[in-house]
Every structure is written in C-alpha cells, then in structure tokens.
Amino acid sequence: ETGVTQTPRHLVMGMTNKKSLKCEQHLGHNAMYWYKQSAKKPLELMFVYSLEERVENNSVPSRFSPECPNSSHLFLHLHTLQPEDSALYLCASSQDQSGQMNTEAFFGQGTRLTVV
Amino acid sequence: TQLLEQSPQFLSIQEGENLTVYCNSSSVFSSLQWYRQEPGEGPVLLVTVVTGGEVKKLKRLTFQFGDARKDSSLHITAAQPGDTGLYLCAGPLLYNFNKFYFGSGTKLNVKP
Numbered sequence: 001e002t003g004v005t006q007t008p009r010h011l012v013m014g015m016t017n018k019k020s021l022k023c024e025q026h027l028g029h030n031a032m033y034w035y036k037q038s039a040k041k042p043l044e045l046m047f048v049y050s051l052e053e054r055v056e057n058n059s060v061p062s063r064f065s066p067e068c069p070n071s072s073h074l075f076l077h078l079h080t081l082q083p084e085d086s087a088l089y090l091c092a093s094s095q096d097q098s099g100q101m102n103t104e105a106f107f108g109q110g111t112r113l114t115v116v
Numbered sequence: 117t118q119l120l121e122q123s124p125q126f127l128s129i130q131e132g133e134n135l136t137v138y139c140n141s142s143s144v145f146s147s148l149q150w151y152r153q154e155p156g157e158g159p160v161l162l163v164t165v166v167t168g169g170e171v172k173k174l175k176r177l178t179f180q181f182g183d184a185r186k187d188s189s190l191h192i193t194a195a196q197p198g199d200t201g202l203y204l205c206a207g208p209l210l211y212n213f214n215k216f217y218f219g220s221g222t223k224l225n226v227k228p
Contacts, residue, residue, distance in 0.1 A: 002160065033216070042118065042220040043159075043204070056215060090158050092216075103208055104149055105216050107158035 003027040006091050006108035013081065014116055021076040021111050023091030031096040032074040033105065034066060037088040049074060050096045081115045088112050119143060120205055120219035128225040129195055137190045137222045139205035148188045148207040150179055153221075159204055185210075195226045 004025045013019050025032065034046040048056035049068040063085075065077040074091055092105040123138045139148065147166045151159035163172050165181035165188060172179045176199075178191040188205055206218040 002158070004158075006158075035218075043206075043218040045215065045217075048215060088156070092158075094216075103147065104161055104164050105206070106161060107151075109158045110156070112156060 002106045002108065004091060004093055004106050004108035006089075006111050008111060009109065010112045010114075012114045012116060013078070015081060015083070017081075018077070018079040020078065021089055021091075021113075023074040023076075023108055025072055025074075025091075025093040025106075027093055027095075027106060029093035029095045029106075030071050031094045032068060032071075033092040033094075034064075034074065034076050035090040035092065037090060037110070039087075043090070047076075078113075081113075083115050086114045118220055119209075119217045120207070122203075122205060122219035122222050124222060125220065126223045126225075128227065131196055131226055131228050132194050133226075135192050135195060135224070137192075137203055137224070138187070139189070139219050140187045142186065144185050144210045145207040146185075146210050148181055148185075148205055149216075150188070150190055151204040151206060153202040153204060159202075159206075192224075195224075197226045197228050200224055200226050 007022045031050045033048050036044045036046055045058050046060045047066040052068050063080050067075040088110045090110045091108045094103050094105045121140045147164050149164045150162045153159040163179045168183045168185045170181045176193045180189045203222045206216050208216055
C-alpha cells in the first residue's frame with residue numbers, strides 16, 4: 001500500500017466511449033502526475049499538477065483530458081481513444097518542495113486500459 | 117533519445133549470483149530514485165540517493181550515486197527469485213523538482 005489508489009484497475013472501452021480514470025492520494029502531497037506505460041516503452045510523463053495547477057502537458061493528444069479538483073484527487077477523462085492508447089496508466093504523487101533535493105514520487109497500482 | 121539510459125535491458129541469472137544494473141545520463145539530477153515494478157502493478161520505491169558519491173544499502177541491495185550526480189548503480193548480492201522484476205531508475209533534473217524522468221528499465225529474472 002503506497003498511499004496512492006487508482007480506480008478502476010482494469011478498463012475495456014470502445015473507441016466511441018467516454019470514461020474516466022480516478023486517482024486519490026492519502027499522503028498529503030501537493031503534486032500529482034499521470035504516466036503512460038506501453039509494452040516495451042519507458043514510462044511516458046503525460047501531465048503534472050502542482051498545487052492543483054497544471055504545470056506540464058507533455059504533448060498529449062486532446063482525447064486525454066486531466067482534471068485536478070483538489071490536491072488529493074486527480075482524474076483522467078478519456079474520449080474517442082484509439083487502440084494504440086491501450087496501456088497501463090499510472091498515477092503518482094510527490095511533495096513538491098522547492099529547494100529540497102530529495103523529492104520522491106509514489107505510484108498507484110495503475111489502470112490497465114484496453115481500447116477495442 | 118532517453119535522458120536516463122539503463123543497462124542491461126534484460127538479465128537472467130541463477131539464484132545466488134550477484135549482479136549490477138546501471139543508470140547513466142549526461143544531465144545532472146537533483147536525486148535519483150530506484151523502483152521495482154512487477155507485471156500489472158505500479159512501481160514501488162526502493163531508495164532515493166541525493167548526495168554525489170552517496171551509497172545506500174537495503175539488505176542485499178546496494179545503491180550508489182555518482183560523484184557528479186549523473187549516474188547511479190544498483191548491485192544485488194546473492195540474488196533470489198523474489199528479486200525478479202523490472203528495475204527503474206528515475207529522478208528530477210537539477211532544480212526541476214516536479215518532473216520525473218524515467219529510464220527504460222532493466223528486466224531481471226532470477227531462476228531458482
């Protein structure tokens with residue numbers, strides 16, 4: 001148990017569906033992240049929120065839409081996805097402390113997404 | 117191109133053997149983290165190294181941060197089947213604390 005919970009663990013959706021991934025952290029952190037992990041590719045950073053503001057959008061297609069309503073919750077809204085978007089989507093959180101060198105990211109267990 | 121290069125990509129060894137995994141970059145990092153990930157699960161943080169030249173030990177695992185904070189290594193002594201997994205190094209660049217870069221990982225298989 002890392003203190004970061006993702007739901008659902010598994011999701012199968014059609015290309016015309018709309019779904020949302022949810023992430024909740026119980027660590028009191030002020031930064032949250034979405035990563036994508038595809039087979040045989042390294043983790044790709046998608047979005048970063050720090051103090052509920054989006055500080056990074058790593059050229060992610062608009063069919064992925066993040067939302068951070070408060071520092072404990074992060075959503076990833078999905079619509080009109082493609083089969084190549086099938087992957088493990090990982091949420092992480094950290095305590096963003098400017099000037100501190102030992103920032104650590106803690107991950108949820110991920111949502112295995114399959115687009116059919 | 118990857119900011120963090122890990123080697124080897126794959127490693128299959130017998131129980132009891134020693135191994136070293138490397139994580140290299142041409143950039144300076146504020147710190148480096150090592151994670152272990154099992155299939156279908158999220159990465160689990162093993163250790164963070166912060167100071168150049170730092171060495172940390174976690175039971176049979178020894179982690180080292182390079183003097184210039186551009187590289188790190190993970191050494192496992194007397195590997196066990198429970199050590200099997202994907203080992204990832206990651207970290208934020210110097211003064212860019214909320215953007216974590218990940219290496220491509222080393223897939224370790226320890227055979228009984």
